[in-house]
Amino acid sequence: MNLISSEMRGPWTLFKKELLRFWRVSFQTVAAPVMTALLYLLVFSHVLEGRVQVHGVNYTSFLIPGLIMMSVLQNAFANSSSSLIQSKVMGNLVFVLLTPISYLEFFLAFLAAAIARGLVVGLGIYLVVILFIDLPIIHPLLVLVFTILGSALLGAFGIIAGMWADKFDQMAAFQNFIIMPLSFLSGVFYSIHSLPPFWQEVSHLNPFFYIIDGFRYGFFGVSDMSPVVSLSIVALSFFAISWLALHMLKSGYKLRG
Amino acid sequence: MIPAIKIEQVQKHYGNLQALRGIDLAIEQGEFFGLLGPNGAGKSTLINLMAGLIRPTSGKLSVMGFDVQTQYRQARHALGVVPQELVFDPFFNVREMLRFQAGYFGLGPENDAWVDEIIECLGLADKAHTNMRKLSGGMKRRALIAQALVHKPPVIVLDEPTAGVDVELRQMMWEFIKRLNREGHTIILTTHYLEEAETLCSRVAMMKHGQIIALDSTANLLKKIPGKNLRLKLSAALPETLRPLLRHEVGSEYMLALTEVAQVELVLSQIREADIVVEDMQLIEADLEDVFVDLVGQP
Numbered sequence: 001m002n003l004i005s006s007e008m009r010g011p012w013t014l015f016k017k018e019l020l021r022f023w024r025v026s027f028q029t030v031a032a033p034v035m036t037a038l039l040y041l042l043v044f045s046h047v048l049e050g051r052v053q054v055h056g057v058n059y060t061s062f063l064i065p066g067l068i069m070m071s072v073l074q075n076a077f078a079n080s081s082s083s084l085i086q087s088k089v090m091g092n093l094v095f096v097l098l099t100p101i102s103y104l105e106f107f108l109a110f111l112a113a114a115i116a117r118g119l120v121v122g123l124g125i126y127l128v129v130i131l132f133i134d135l136p137i138i139h140p141l142l143v144l145v146f147t148i149l150g151s152a153l154l155g156a157f158g159i160i161a162g163m164w165a166d167k168f169d170q171m172a173a174f175q176n177f178i179i180m181p182l183s184f185l186s187g188v189f190y191s192i193h194s195l196p197p198f199w200q201e202v203s204h205l206n207p208f209f210y211i212i213d214g215f216r217y218g219f220f221g222v223s224d225m226s227p228v229v230s231l232s233i234v235a236l237s238f239f240a241i242s243w244l245a246l247h248m249l250k251s252g253y254k255l256r257g
Numbered sequence: 258m259i260p261a262i263k264i265e266q267v268q269k270h271y272g273n274l275q276a277l278r279g280i281d282l283a284i285e286q287g288e289f290f291g292l293l294g295p296n297g298a299g300k301s302t303l304i305n306l307m308a309g310l311i312r313p314t315s316g317k318l319s320v321m322g323f324d325v326q327t328q329y330r331q332a333r334h335a336l337g338v339v340p341q342e343l344v345f346d347p348f349f350n351v352r353e354m355l356r357f358q359a360g361y362f363g364l365g366p367e368n369d370a371w372v373d374e375i376i377e378c379l380g381l382a383d384k385a386h387t388n389m390r391k392l393s394g395g396m397k398r399r400a401l402i403a404q405a406l407v408h409k410p411p412v413i414v415l416d417e418p419t420a421g422v423d424v425e426l427r428q429m430m431w432e433f434i435k436r437l438n439r440e441g442h443t444i445i446l447t448t449h450y451l452e453e454a455e456t457l458c459s460r461v462a463m464m465k466h467g468q469i470i471a472l473d474s475t476a477n478l479l480k481k482i483p484g485k486n487l488r489l490k491l492s493a494a495l496p497e498t499l500r501p502l503l504r505h506e507v508g509s510e511y512m513l514a515l516t517e518v519a520q521v522e523l524v525l526s527q528i529r530e531a532d533i534v535v536e537d538m539q540l541i542e543a544d545l546e547d548v549f550v551d552l553v554g555q556p
Binding site: 004006007009010012013014016017020021024025087090091092094095096097098099100101102252256257 | 305330333336338344347353
């Protein structure tokens, strides 16, 4: 018996293909980010543990949710953006463009695969970390919601970047000059209350800050902002970026001339 | 009967460049149709429009009666396209790639038998589990054809499918495509090999500068070039008196257009009078290439 209807099989197949695409190179797409996050953790916790406490939480514990979410966001972005730019440059995107898959289905399949990669990387880091550090989760549902919303936001962002970029160089610029600064300056390594007032205000303009702050609240029950505010801003950002991505897909921007 | 492809007043502009300048064309179901023209004539643009890969500036296109823009799902179900470039997904093997492609068209495991049949027919059976990256150019070309057929489209478009393909594979591919045509599939072919179009296509459109400059049955187009061609290899340059008959020349080889066989004697006598030796000679029937050269101005 077919569990998937023939109408849904197109986007479902695209989602499955995208999953398999990153899973085939899981050393690069899952193991490497887990390793990088652990190295950050090792270095920063070694240097700062015992000297810094944030919201009454020791620094290593404070750092872990931020590092997990930073990896989740970067990998969700990398999944949709690299798949799109690669298949554009290689020319094999034509195989999807020739099919009856609609722009909305295309968007959902790429988004779901980006979320899946974000979840796998996040879970991978969490599972390795809890082997060494006791890290309770006070609000597991909130942790899950922020992980999904954060990956979705960056997955949609990745679709936009993948459509916009014509070469790998442009994609690297997008990643290094937009995604990396936004994620590093989002309070992964510090509470924004430790910043001067001006930079606190600037941080409030960064949607990544709300994702990490809300995610951290799920672990410790304390955060810089109210989790409701963070959730609303992240959800709004997701809808805005998704609207833009869908608009670009519908118009065929750089995909259908 | 609904035409397999209907193109009405289609124009495509890229800024100031007019890639297509008002194309009208209907291709009937079951036809083996040839689309010929030099590089930049607009053949690939027209195919990309049929496939919905680009959008027309104005005009309408339909595949099996389904509008390419407004009924794109049905139109794309009805069309299989073999792209010109050897594109492939480097992450997957041949069978995986074909199953994914079938899945995009809403087909599941019930279609696996057909996928296996295509793999077999195109001689890909021993490469079914080979990654696309590791296939030779010829094998990649077969995989591309297989990919266009996974959803059993009634209309199949082949954009220069035999470019860079060896003779053996070309023959095998054409046998398979002819079989599909006999089984009722409409075939639309663009090719630079005019003898292919002449052998295979029942009807041909010739394009130049984004316009169709000739559209007729292959037989009728051939009738437009009366007489025969005389190929000569000479020890010296062709006498000036014979220049009006010259179709083209390559080095010491000359192709002369004759309206009747009796002209051979006249040509030979003038060559003798000029004290030139005929090193080789061949009388050839006019072919589609001659029509093409006459209309388009270059082979």
